[in-house]
Amino acid sequence: MKNRAFLEINGLKLKYGDKAVLDGVTLKIEPREVLVVMGLSGGGKTTLLNLLLRLMEPTSGTIMFRGEELLSLERRELNRARTRIGMVFQNAALISSMTVAENLALPLRELSDKTPKEIDKAIDEKLELVDLKDAREKLPGELSGGMKKRVGLARALMLDPELVLFDEPSAGLDPIATERIDDLILELKEEHNVTSIVVTHEMESAFAVASRMAFLDKGKIIFDGTPDEIKGTDNKVIQKFLAPYLAHERTGELHHANS
Amino acid sequence: MNNPAEAFVARVGGKALAFLEELGSLTWLAGNTAAEIGDRVAERRPPFRLADFFFQTARVGVGSLPMVILLSVFVGLTMALLTGYQLQKFGVTTLVPPVVGIAFTREMGPLFTGIVLASRIGAAFTAELGAMIAGGEVDALEAMGIGPLRYLVTPRWLAIFCMTPCLAVLSTLSGICGGAFISDLMLQLGYSFFFDQVMLNLMVKDILAGVFKSFVFGALIGLISCYKGLGVKGGAVGVGVATTSSVVTAVSSVIAFDSVINIFLVLLFP
Numbered sequence: 091m092k093n094r095a096f097l098e099i100n101g102l103k104l105k106y107g108d109k110a111v112l113d114g115v116t117l118k119i120e121p122r123e124v125l126v127v128m129g130l131s132g133g134g135k136t137t138l139l140n141l142l143l144r145l146m147e148p149t150s151g152t153i154m155f156r157g158e159e160l161l162s163l164e165r166r167e168l169n170r171a172r173t174r175i176g177m178v179f180q181n182a183a184l185i186s187s188m189t190v191a192e193n194l195a196l197p198l199r200e201l202s203d204k205t206p207k208e209i210d211k212a213i214d215e216k217l218e219l220v221d222l223k224d225a226r227e228k229l230p231g232e233l234s235g236g237m238k239k240r241v242g243l244a245r246a247l248m249l250d251p252e253l254v255l256f257d258e259p260s261a262g263l264d265p266i267a268t269e270r271i272d273d274l275i276l277e278l279k280e281e282h283n284v285t286s287i288v289v290t291h292e293m294e295s296a297f298a299v300a301s302r303m304a305f306l307d308k309g310k311i312i313f314d315g316t317p318d319e320i321k322g323t324d325n326k327v328i329q330k331f332l333a334p335y336l337a338h339e340r341t342g343e344l345h346h347a348n349s
Numbered sequence: 350m351n352n353p354a355e356a357f358v359a360r361v362g363g364k365a366l367a368f369l370e371e372l373g374s375l376t377w378l379a380g381n382t383a384a385e386i387g388d389r390v391a392e393r394r395p396p397f398r399l400a401d402f403f404f405q406t407a408r409v410g411v412g413s414l415p416m417v418i419l420l421s422v423f424v425g426l427t428m429a430l431l432t433g434y435q436l437q438k439f440g441v442t443t444l445v446p447p448v449v450g451i452a453f454t455r456e457m458g459p460l461f462t463g464i465v466l467a468s469r470i471g472a473a474f475t476a477e478l479g480a481m482i483a484g485g486e487v488d489a490l491e492a493m494g495i496g497p498l499r500y501l502v503t504p505r506w507l508a509i510f511c512m513t514p515c516l517a518v519l520s521t522l523s524g525i526c527g528g529a530f531i532s533d534l535m536l537q538l539g540y541s542f543f544f545d546q547v548m549l550n551l552m553v554k555d556i557l558a559g560v561f562k563s564f565v566f567g568a569l570i571g572l573i574s575c576y577k578g579l580g581v582k583g584g585a586v587g588v589g590v591a592t593t594s595s596v597v598t599a600v601s602s603v604i605a606f607d608s609v610i611n612i613f614l615v616l617l618f619p
Contacts, residue, residue: 143492165496166388172494179492183485187477199398200495249493 095154096121096285097142097253102151104137104309111137112148113309119302121252122279124286126296128331129306135289136180138306139255142287143177144168155253173201176246176254180261182238184230190217190241191226197248216244220274236267243274247282254278256288260295272298293335305331378498378576385496386503397503405508409470410515417465421520424457425449425527433536442536443546449528450547454555455562458521460607462513463566467599471574474505475595478578479588487579502579506571513567514560521559558614565610566603573599 097119104112112134119125129135140146142153144160153160155171163171184193194213198204204212217223220240230238239259246254256275260268272295278284279301290296296303296317303320305313305328313320313328320328321336386396433445478501481487490497525547532538577595581587 140488145488145491165384166391169388169494169496172492175492177489177492179485179489181485183489185481185486185489186484197493197495200500201493245493 095119096156098154100152102141103149104141105149110309115311117304117311117314119285119287121285122283124275124279124288124299124301126288126290126300126303127306128290128296128303133306134309135306136257139257139289142255143172143175173249174252176251178239178242178246178254178256178259180258182242184238184241186230189227189229193241194245194248201249212248216247220244236263239271253285256286258290259288260290260292268292268295275299375572375576379572382498382502385499388496389499396499401504402507405504406512409508410512413465413469413516416469417462417516417520418523420461420465421523422527424461425453425524426531428452429528429531430535433532442538445532445536445538446543446546447550450525450551451555453521453524454551454559457524459517459559459563459566462517462520462563463570463603464600466509466513467570467603468596470509471570471599472592472596474574475578475592476588478575479581479591482579482581483584483588502575505575509571510564510567514563517559517563554618562607562610565606569602569606570599573602
């Protein structure tokens with residue numbers, strides 16, 4: 091058990107007829123890692139996260155989470171395993187008819203034995219973590235995009251998960267909100283020992299939070315390594331994908347050196 | 350497929366297959382909701398929150414009451430009036446109270462309640478569950494390990510299942526009252542005579558038939574509306590399509606099941 095990875099994905103495939111959305115994805119994630127998964131739009135990144143939670147069923151492959159094969163779990167065990175994995179959805183997916191506090195209380199109310207007082211305390215703690223104490227009684231419709239994402243993150247953390255999945259956490263956010271989310275991902279790793287998988291297109295965010303990076307192209311992992319290694323890769327697709335960011339980074343360095 | 354007969358058979362076959370598929374999915378929804386409830390019970394946790402159940406019962410029951418009563422009073426009134434004018438020709442207007450009483454208890458009360466609930470509440474259930482699907486809220490519930498079928502379907506289904514018979518009884522009473530009012534006004538049949546005749550002619554099997562039918566209608570409307578809502582595809586347009594389909598399917602099913610139950614009841618308890 092000791093040699094087993096925290097999360098091990100092996101030969102994960104998802105096919106619709108002849109079309110392979112994921113074509114044999116293999117990844118290993120160690121505890122306290124922040125793995126950033128990048129790739130072109132429609133490359134299967136969100137599908138990968140959905141498969142990890144079994145919101146979709148793969149065609150073949152295995153997903154070992156903490157020594158447990160997720161794909162062979164029965165519904166009851168699967169739901170138990172899901173409580174150890176938090177997911178921050180791209181659109182936050184907050185329950186629109188509930189206030190922020192009710193959204194956060196939901197997993198605890200449904201899945202834990204905590205008293206209303208303890209649940210209230212946990213809500214305050216998580217809202218403080220995401221810096222949104224004032225939003226407690228607001229409805230999701232009254233929140234900005236960045237605030238919704240932070241509430242989504244707070245809800246994902248309510249059951250103190252070991253693994254958090256982020257689906258495009260900074261998509262559509264301004265630079266300040268993006269930086270706040272990036273800081274939170276790092277804070278989770280440093281202070282709460284949370285392992286994260288972040289799916290993103292935003293290069294600055296990706297390099298700010300990643301301890302490892304993987305690149306998904308046409309359903310296959312074509313790169314798996316450190317942020318420094320990906321910058322030096324000779325893969326043409328990745329070079330093209332990173333070119334604007336690296337050029338921007340070089341300009342910044344040059345400007346910095348000149349001044 | 351140039352042969353028109355062949356094309357016709359293929360079209361009918363296709364429709365039959367689609368119907369069986371829908372029936373299979375409905376059974377899947379009912380089975381999986383029951384299984385999720387079973388999981389919760391095995392974990393010694395309540396399958397749903399009582400507050401959610403009472404919220405839905407208030408919405409289904411209290412919320413639909415004015416419409417059910419209004420509709421039933423007017424239908425009862427019209428029925429008594431038209432029946433009375435026809436029976437007047439034969440000098441047997443005294444048959445109006447039993448006709449209205451039995452018709453409303455066995456048939457009209459449960460049927461009108463079913464139609465009102467299918468269009469008013471069934472549409473609302475489908476639209477809100479559909480919007481939750483489109484907004485990813487159902488996926489979020491599932492991702493958290495909260496069985497979405499148990500959490501979303503159970504209180505809604507149970508509320509409409511329990512409330513339909515209650516509303517059907519009130520619809521029956523309202524229809525009879527409407528009939529009594531017009532009979533007193535235009536057919537020279539006093540209130541006490543009208544109600545006495547209703548009580549004298551009504552049999553326990555009429556009351557049981559009405560109550561049994563309304564339980565079946567409630568179960569059908571709840572299941573169909575939740576199924577249509579959870580099966581939404583394609584965002585806002587999908588929600589609209591599903592809501593229309595939900596109302597059409599639920600109303601048709603209520604009427605079809607009403608006929609089937611009537612046939613069986615008449616055959617079994619003549």
